Amino acid sequence: MLSYVGRRVLLMIPTVFVISVVAFAIIQLPPGDYLTTIVSQLQAQGDQIDQAQLEALSKRYGLDQPIYVQYLKWMGAIIMDLDFGQSFAWNKPVTDLLAERLPFTVILAVSTLLFTWVVAFPIGVYSAVRQYSVGDYLATTFGFLGLAIPNFLIALVLMYIGMTYFNQSVGGLFSEEFQDAAWNLGKVLDLLAHLWVPIVVLGTAGTAGLIRVLRANLLDELHKPYVIAARARGLPERRLTVKYPLRTALIPFVSTVGWVLPGLFSGEVIVSQVLNLPTTGPLLLDALKSQDMYLAGSIILIVSVLTVIGTLISDLLLAWLDPRVRLGYR
DSSP states (O other): OHHHHHHHHHHHHHHHHHHHHHHHHHHHOSSSOHHHHHHHHHHHHTOOOOHHHHHHHHHHTTTTSOHHHHHHHHHHHHHHHOOOOEETTTTEEHHHHHHHHHHHHHHHHHHHHHHHHHHHHHHHHHHHHTTTSHHHHHHHHHHHHHHHSOHHHHHHHHHHHHHHHSOOOOOSSSOGGGSSSOOOHHHHHHHHHHHHHHHHHHHHHHHHHHHHHHHHHHHHHHTSHHHHHHHHTTOOHHHHHHHTHHHHHTHHHHHTHHHHHHHHHHHHHHHHHHHTOOSHHHHHHHHHHTTOHHHHHHHHHHHHHHHHHHHHHHHHHHHHHOHHHHHHHO
16 A cells, blocks of 8 residues: 555656646746736836836846746746745735635635535435435435536525625625634634635535435446345345445545545636635636736646645545455555
8 A cells, every 4th residue: 555655646746747837838828928918008008118127027037038947947946945936916925825815725625525525425325215205306406406507606696695685795704803803713713604605605516416426326336236135135224235335336425536626726716706705716817817927827736736636635545445446556
């Protein structure tokens, strides 16, 4: 097992390197750079352009050098000093911006993932073992609705209900009095009071999808010969379901960790705009629009690294859950 983990970790290094190269290259694909965007905005407003200042900024950030030199300087600073560069638009270190936004993004993503599992697991199991019951039809209906309705539309509906019937805004993660306050127990409780709204909004589609997948897989397992044989030998139905078919049907839960996390990170961009959430989604969108390459590249790199780590965790859980995978790497 240790050798398997070691090989997977070593494979992560070239994977992350290739991802960083591709991300940096994609950001550089549009014509011009951040300084070009600034010049266009100033010209549109009729303001004067200080050419000396633009040249100084270009030299400072290496924008007058080839793309591979800019990439090497960026990655060298990250590896040596954990310095992700300077955000042009915010005029702040990227590390400071990420320190403000990334923790909330991670909390929201992990909480949504746990919410998805906690809700989808019992409903999916019940829907499979009680096929064609009223609960099964309700779960199926919920699944179709959850997959069909966009997350941002659910957010808009919740905002309308909150303002119309409760005279309270559901946007943001903090109340106005705790927005700029220091961290204390009251601020933590206020965060928990606001966190459930984006969790429900972001987790609806994933929950609906996992319910459908778990139901289909478990129904397939329950009709296989080994289950029929175990049932014929008198094995109790609950023990039979939990010990054999349910364990196999749970494979989609652990095998999707790797792509659920980036899906949450990317899918929360529009929801964050609607609910005014202080996450990395809107920050990445603004950085891409303004070609703030160090900020956009850093966010893409971090999300990609989290994806690779999530895939590793998913593979390890899958090896623990499914004996066939363990047999494969032995």
